[in-house]
Amino acid sequence: MNTLVLKLVMLILAGGLWLSAQAQTVDPGLQQLVTRLYAEGKLHGGIHIAEGNEVLLSQAWGLADDVNQQVLTPEHTFGINSLGKMFTSILIMQMVEEGLIALDDPLSKHYPAFGHPRAGDITIHQLLSHRSGLPDYAMAQIRGIMPSKLRGIERLNAVATMNLDFEPDTRFNYSNTGFYLLGLIIERYRNDTYGNQLRKRLFEPLDMQHTAHDPKEAKTTIPVYFQGDGSAVREVTGSNLEPGDGGVSTLQDLHKFLAALGSENLLNADSWNLMFTRHSLPSESIKGAWPPPHQDPYGYGFSIMDLRYSGDRTAKAVGHGGAGLGSNYVVRYLDSPRIVIVWNNIFKNPVLPEVFEYIANSN
Numbered sequence: 157m158n159t160l161v162l163k164l165v166m167l168i169l170a171g172g173l174w175l176s177a178q179a180q181t182v183d184p185g186l187q188q189l190v191t192r193l194y195a196e197g198k199l200h201g202g203i204h205i206a207e208g209n210e211v212l213l214s215q216a217w218g219l220a221d222d223v224n225q226q227v228l229t230p231e232h233t234f235g236i237n238s239l240g241k242m243f244t245s246i247l248i249m250q251m252v253e254e255g256l257i258a259l260d261d262p263l264s265k266h267y268p269a270f271g272h273p274r275a276g277d278i279t280i281h282q283l284l285s286h287r288s289g290l291p292d293y294a295m296a297q298i299r300g301i302m303p304s305k306l307r308g309i310e311r312l313n314a315v316a317t318m319n320l321d322f323e324p325d326t327r328f329n330y331s332n333t334g335f336y337l338l339g340l341i342i343e344r345y346r347n348d349t350y351g352n353q354l355r356k357r358l359f360e361p362l363d364m365q366h367t368a369h370d371p372k373e374a375k376t377t378i379p380v381y382f383q384g385d386g387s388a389v390r391e392v393t394g395s396n397l398e399p400g401d402g403g404v405s406t407l408q409d410l411h412k413f414l415a416a417l418g419s420e421n422l423l424n425a426d427s428w429n430l431m432f433t434r435h436s437l438p439s440e441s442i443k444g445a446w447p448p449p450h451q452d453p454y455g456y457g458f459s460i461m462d463l464r465y466s467g468d469r470t471a472k473a474v475g476h477g478g479a480g481l482g483s484n485y486v487v488r489y490l491d492s493p494r495i496v497i498v499w500n501n502i503f504k505n506p507v508l509p510e511v512f513e514y515i516a517n518s519n
Contacts, residue, residue: 206411230407240402246357257341260281263276283338285454286436337400339398362413364409366406369402482499484499
């Protein structure tokens with residue numbers, strides 16, 4: 157083992173041991189499990205587990221910066237990737253409640269600048285539930301169908317020249333394009349930036365002081381992000397600024413957000429019911445969908461799951477995953493205050509079934 161590799165390994169171990177010593181947890185078995193998951197390479201980032209306001213464990217494991225020899229902490233700000241789709245869906249449903257838009261309205265009515273010939277056949281409901289048939293610009297770029305250099309409106313213009321993946325409302329395929337368009341609709345009707353609307357209508361009401369759409373607004377340090385080839389992204393400011401998803405947050409702020417799901421301070425009960433209805437099913441995914449197929453049913457901006465809750469009993473839960481800079485996964489059980497949040501600054505599968513199994517077996 158060369159000197160550099162040995163140095164990095166020692167830093168990682170030092171980070172994990174220091175943070176585990178600082179963590180406050182009511183369950184030594186849970187602490188042992190998370191320590192093992194890190195040692196097995198399944199976690200390199202933050203993990204937060206809570207029952208309402210009772211935090212069972214809130215830690216971070218691994219390197220924040222290999223050059224400056226810094227370790228990750230639970231206070232680090234991190235990129236949330238597609239977790240931001242949950243935020244977008246709430247802002248859209250607030251507009252529905254105000255009568256500014258309707259779920260069965262066509263896309264062409266609310267964002268006529270999008271030039272796809274089928275825009276009049278696609279509804280707000282279909283955009284929220286990934287049933288529009290619009291190709292996902294991110295996958296189009298990954299697969300080389302769309303030039304990787306395209307950004308912003310250029311990507312939408314490229315999608316506008318493509319055929320639909322399927323007839324609207326007949327199938328289910330995750331589409332970043334749809335939520336980008338929803339973000340633009342928010343900006344158009346609110347006459348404001350997407351980031352400002354998030355702050356005014358979501359982050360400030362929930363006291364999410366460390367969450368923003370623009371990474372430049374981060375109040376605590378954003379760690380280095382390590383890529384699959386070993387390279388490091390040391391500055392994420394300027395990333396994920398297209399409306400619709402993305403941004404930065406912290407474990408503590410996402411706890412506040414997940415705890416507020418279902419609150420009439422954000423939406424009325426009918427809107428929440430629509431948000432958490434299974435509008436799209438994995439069995440409806442198209443061939444070649446990524447993830448293959450989408451693992452869970454989808455509502456409006458939320459995945460909807462039945463997870464083990466206590467013993468063999470299951471409970472309905474909602475949440476979202478995210479990938480891009482690292483990876484994320486958040487879950488809130490609807491009929492209880494149980495919350496699980498995971499983020500990584502190296503791309504890993506953020507779904508940790510061992511954690512869910514352990515918590516269920518402990519109750």
